[in-house]
Amino acid sequence: MSVETTKTPVDSAPENTELIRLDQVTKRFGDNTVLDHLDFCVKPGRHVTLIGPSGSGKTTILRLLMTLTKPDEGTITVDGQRLFPATEKQVREVRKKIGMVFQQFNLFPNMSVLRNITEAPVSVLGLSKDEAEERARELLDLVGLADKCDAKPSRLSGGQQQRVAIARALAMRPQVLLLDEVTSALDPELVAGVLDVLRDIARTTDITMLCVTHEMNFARDISDQVLMFDSGRVIESGPPEKIFSSPEQERTREFLSAVL
Amino acid sequence: MTWDWSAVGEFMPLFWDGLIVTLQALALGSLISFSLGLVWALLMRTPTRWVQWPVGIVTEFVRDTPLLVQLFFLFYVLPEWGLTLSAMATGVLAIGLHYSTYTMQVYRAGIDAVPPGQWEAATALNLSRTRTWRAVILPQAIRRVVPALGNYVISMLKDTPMLMTITVLELLGRARLFSQEHFQFTEPVTVIGVAFIVISYLASLLLRTLERRLVR
Numbered sequence: 380m381s382v383e384t385t386k387t388p389v390d391s392a393p394e395n396t397e398l399i400r401l402d403q404v405t406k407r408f409g410d411n412t413v414l415d416h417l418d419f420c421v422k423p424g425r426h427v428t429l430i431g432p433s434g435s436g437k438t439t440i441l442r443l444l445m446t447l448t449k450p451d452e453g454t455i456t457v458d459g460q461r462l463f464p465a466t467e468k469q470v471r472e473v474r475k476k477i478g479m480v481f482q483q484f485n486l487f488p489n490m491s492v493l494r495n496i497t498e499a500p501v502s503v504l505g506l507s508k509d510e511a512e513e514r515a516r517e518l519l520d521l522v523g524l525a526d527k528c529d530a531k532p533s534r535l536s537g538g539q540q541q542r543v544a545i546a547r548a549l550a551m552r553p554q555v556l557l558l559d560e561v562t563s564a565l566d567p568e569l570v571a572g573v574l575d576v577l578r579d580i581a582r583t584t585d586i587t588m589l590c591v592t593h594e595m596n597f598a599r600d601i602s603d604q605v606l607m608f609d610s611g612r613v614i615e616s617g618p619p620e621k622i623f624s625s626p627e628q629e630r631t632r633e634f635l636s637a638v639l
Numbered sequence: 640m641t642w643d644w645s646a647v648g649e650f651m652p653l654f655w656d657g658l659i660v661t662l663q664a665l666a667l668g669s670l671i672s673f674s675l676g677l678v679w680a681l682l683m684r685t686p687t688r689w690v691q692w693p694v695g696i697v698t699e700f701v702r703d704t705p706l707l708v709q710l711f712f713l714f715y716v717l718p719e720w721g722l723t724l725s726a727m728a729t730g731v732l733a734i735g736l737h738y739s740t741y742t743m744q745v746y747r748a749g750i751d752a753v754p755p756g757q758w759e760a761a762t763a764l765n766l767s768r769t770r771t772w773r774a775v776i777l778p779q780a781i782r783r784v785v786p787a788l789g790n791y792v793i794s795m796l797k798d799t800p801m802l803m804t805i806t807v808l809e810l811l812g813r814a815r816l817f818s819q820e821h822f823q824f825t826e827p828v829t830v831i832g833v834a835f836i837v838i839s840y841l842a843s844l845l846l847r848t849l850e851r852r853l854v855r
Contacts, residue, residue, distance in 0.1 A: 445759075445762065445763050446762065447759050447762060447763070471765060474765045475765055477763075478764075479763040481759065481760065483754075483756050485754075485756035485759060485760035487757065487760065487774075487775050487779075489778040489779050489782070498764070498766070498774060499764035499765060499766060502767070502770045503765045503767070503770075547764070548763070548764075551764060
């Protein structure tokens with residue numbers, strides 16, 4: 380692979396097996412081009428980690444997929460359905476397939492932990508309150524917070540809040556889980572609990588994970604593919620063993636020696 | 640100047656009647672200003688200019704003209720256009736409308752203060768627009784604005800005597816009525832002055848309790 384290539388698919392698989400596909404996506408903020416004609420795809424069930432210096436466009440990809448921001452050019456497809464350009468109705472349909480966990484958790488402070496998790500399944504998926512609560516309790520059990528159902532988020536530690544946020548995203552049964560620096564806002568001693576939960580999910584489900592992180596050990600653990608970003612382009616990609624132990628690009632080596 | 644306790648006693652029946660009218664005007668005025676202010680604030684958030692502009696102009700106009708002028712306009716001009724309301728209804732409407740242009744700004748600040756992450760989480764969960772407003776944004780925004788809204792209740796209380804000018808017999812109206820009949824001003828005016836202090840103080844106590852319960 381050379382630095383000049385703009386087309387950097389994660390896998391060289393035929394198109395119809397790709398779950399996520401970005402074609403020639405460009406995103407600018409003012410004069411700053413964050414993504415530059417990016418091509419990018421992910422096959423179902425893969426765990427892909429995006430690494431790279433801040434400002435390199437990693438988080439922007441997650442935000443584009445979650446429709447929190449729109450590209451200036453290009454097309455985005457998820458599971459064969461168009462996410463951009465698309466009508467509001469199409470977007471709502473595709474968005475059902477995608478869940479996201481944020482750096483700052485973004486739990487709803489006005490709702491109990493349980494309500495945080497049941498709100499969307501009830502109002503969006505049309506589950507009954509009982510069904511949604513049963514699902515929520517199972518998920519809280521999974522993230523080790525079964526006893527916190529009735530607590531308000533503000534009573535929880537950052538790590539606990541993030542685990543609730545993971546449960547909340549999973550309650551929608553998404554095909555894709557986007558993880559945006561989910562441990563960056565946590566005190567160091569709380570990071571492990573969150574990562575354990577995510578490892579568990581990566582191991583026991585077939586959910587596709589797209590992960591932006593600075594936790595290189597975690598990236599090494601869970602990912603099938605690591606993509607190195609720099610200046611809005613993928614400059615190197617491969618299995619974690621290769622990227623972390625024998626990166627080809629000088630830029631990747633520099634970055635890894637700075638963060639490891 | 641002598642203080643005549645018997646005048647106070649004689650004024651009390653009128654006082655109670657006036658108090659009820661004042662409190663009614665205050666309650667209804669608050670209700671209108673709170674709900675209409677929220678409507679204005681939400682309309683100002685619609686993406687189309689064709690809604691934002693008229694709402695912006697009308698509310699700016701109402702905010703920048705005196706309440707007294709609005710009272711006179713509604714009371715004396717509307718009937719000429721064929722719309723006759725009782726004095727009390729006109730007064731409540733004027734106070735509610737006038738203060739709604741202030742509460743809308745309070746709501747706007749409250750809505751703006753909800754962190755962007757809340758909107759993003761709602762989008763990520765695919766909540767509908769209505770659901771996002773009702774379940775996520777407004778509960779958080781309104782919790783934040785209760786103290787500011789409460790301050791406007793106290794302002795409104797102090798503006799209720801203006802209703803006297805359109806013949807509503809609230810506290811000041813009753814005091815004037817009594818003075819004109821008995822030629823005693825000191826007692827009734829002092830009594831209603833004290834009443835305003837007591838109501839304001841009770842309202843602020845209530846407000847502080849509410850604040851403590853909501854803003855945790």
